[in-house]
Amino acid sequence: MSEAEMEEQIKEALNEIRPALQADGGDIDYLGMEDGYVKVRLRGACSGCPSSTITLQMGVERAIRERVPEIKGVISA
Numbered sequence: 001m002s003e004a005e006m007e008e009q010i011k012e013a014l015n016e017i018r019p020a021l022q023a024d025g026g027d028i029d030y031l032g033m034e035d036g037y038v039k040v041r042l043r044g045a046c047s048g049c050p051s052s053t054i055t056l057q058m059g060v061e062r063a064i065r066e067r068v069p070e071i072k073g074v075i076s077a
Contacts, residue, residue, distance in 0.1 A: 001070065003033070009067040010038055017063050021046055021055075028060065036072035038064055052076070 001009075007030075014030055021028055026046025031039040040060060042052055049055070061074040 001068070006068050006070065007033065010064055010071075013063040013067050014040070014060070017059055020059070024049075031077050033071075036070070038071055038074045039077045040074060041077055 010033075011030055014028055018028060021042075024045055026042060026044040026049070028046070029041040029043060031041055033039065038061075040056070041047075042049075042055070046052055046055065056074050056076055061071075064071060064074060
């Protein structure tokens with residue numbers, strides 16, 4: 001899979017989970033890829049939420065890995 005295809009799949013995965021984040025008063029921005037890691041920024045209520053690490057690992061990373069299993073992980077920037 002090319003990097004452009006990977007980015008498209010990542011953005012589609014984020015668009016699928018975005019409504020759940022927005023329902024809790026937050027949102028997520030895709031910042032790019034670096035060394036196989038997807039960089040995102042949680043915004044709104046999500047940025048200060050104590051559960052944000054769990055959200056990143058169990059929600060965001062899982063959704064992206066379903067589409068792009070080649071990623072190493074998701075990091076918050």
